[in-house]
Amino acid sequence: MENKLMVAGPTEIEQDILEIGMKKQQYNRTPEFADKLGNIQEKLRYLYKTENDVYILSSSGTGAMECAVANFTNTHEKVLVLSGGTFGDRWAEILSAFEVPYELISVPIGTNITVDLLEAKYSPDIGAVLITANETSSGTKIDIKPFGEFLRDKKSILIVDAVSSLGADEIETDKWGCDVVISSSQKALALPPGLALISVSDKAWAVQGKSNHPKYYFDLKKYKLNLSRNQTPFTPPISLLYQLEERLERIFESGIDAVVSAHESRSIYLRNRLAALGISVFDQNPSNGVVGFDLGGLFGAKKMINILREHYHIEVTPSPPPHDDRIIRVGVFGAVGNADIDELVAAIEEVLGPQIGGRKCLDSVTAISA
Known part of the structure; x- marks a missing residue:
């Protein structure tokens, strides 16, 4: 049994979605597959409630976290991390690996993180604020909107881990001023693991050039260039994209x-x-x-x-x-x-x-x- x-995550998945993953592979460098990626991009913007591009990575959600750090931080600007547990702390672990100066603002597990914690520690030299929309170690979410409103007119960008939130909790990427939002396939999207997603605002793109971290596979400039022709820079997991397209269609139909x-x-x-x-x-x-x-x-x-x-x-x-x-x-x-x-x-x-x-x-x- x-x-x-x-x-x-991972989750129970409907049998017909599983069977879609068994379909014959397509060559990804064709006009037909580009049309598929174009449809997926349109539906991802709907899911994220954004006009920004949403890039597809072949990784877990942690890969998208590393991608965000690699592209939108540097070794000269301090960042702030607000954490309510293990997955908030993961931001700090990745920042340490990239030698990014940071301050960790922690609360006990299960405690709500409020914007006054940010206001008390914020200074104009902060390059980015990193938060976790749902601290999965306890099932406690953060109300993202006040953080975006606080940072909207400041130079700092807001980077949000929405790995276990997107599709389950309310996420208003543009309205709330979220500059970088990451997620992955094996949570509320109820797909097999292996796909990560990252949306990027114009404000975040404006600071991407300051990044001095070595990167190749996760260099988002490659993804932006290729998305302009509805492509990915590297071979994506074809079967997972079949399943993602179907899941997004169902979300779009249901609302x-x-x-x-x-x-x-x-x-x-x-x-x-x-x-x-x-x-x-x-x-x-x-x-x-x-x-x-x-x-x-x-x-x-x-x-x-x-x-x-x-x-x-x-x-x-x-x-x-x-x-x-x-x-x-x-x-x-x-x-x-x-x-x-x-x-x-x-x-x-x-x-x-x-x-x-x-x-x-x-x-x-x-x-x-x-």
């Missing part, structure tokens, strides 16, 4: 706001079901795609995850260390519905048994200090 994927709303409904349903068991759910500005909850002293997270995998055939995932034996994360991306959520919650309730009997429902989770 195959396990159901309810992790933070992106309806797609976001569906993710929101599933996440609220799961949070309510867990809270009814007295389980502490991260609810300070929770994301729509990932629900994080803290078992505290009730049960070890790793043990629970193993039981769900081996006995109930459901895959969920722990938060990265050091919280991996307390916090569990559930993804509601892809072909997952309320019936699947009911099955998961019933399994958790059965495992916990008398340990949750009479336990009072918590109104909110207390952020765990890092």
Whole structure:
């Protein structure tokens, strides 16, 4: 029996989307394939709510993060990173590898990051501000709009990791002043891993020339030049592009706001079901795609995850260390519905048994200090 994927990516994928990936390969340097890429580009702009170009990379989301650092930072200008956990910290790790001076502004996991934290640390010499739209380690999102409004008339660019947000949470790239927004295929787009996306504003292009980092594969000037003829600079994963085109068509037909709303409904349903068991759910500005909850002293997270995998055939995932034996994360991306959520919650309730009997429902989770 195959396990159901309810992790933070990869996701359950509809059978017909999977079968599209089995279609005969096309040669990518043809007018027909260029038309396909042109259609994909049009739909990506719709998804991002942007007039900017959206470039397709053959990588994971972390590859797009590295691409953003390689193209839009340099070793002479300080940047600010706002982090609520592991994936916000990843920005700092990549910046360190590129020897970019930075200041890391951290909050405890599960805590909402607000624009006043940026305002307190900002100075005119800051080259870029890097944030994570959804801190996937806890399922806590950042309201991006105030950050974009604060930076709109300043020289600093706003770089947003929307890997687990795009398609699940509201993202208004242009309206909110987001200069660089990255995402990937295996989260809310519910496709196999292997594609990353990066949108770039005119403001970001204006500073790209200041980058002094060595780069070749991730040199976005190559992607911009090739996109002008609806091409990629290097051979893309053809099968994934077939699947991406179909997914974008479905999002376009349903409407992106309806797609976001569906993710929101599933996440609220799961949070309510867990809270009814007295389980502490991260609810300070929770994301729509990932629900994080803290078992505290009730049960070890790793043990629970193993039981769900081996006995109930459901895959969920722990938060990265050091919280991996307390916090569990559930993804509601892809072909997952309320019936699947009911099955998961019933399994958790059965495992916990008398340990949750009479336990009072918590109104909110207390952020765990890092």
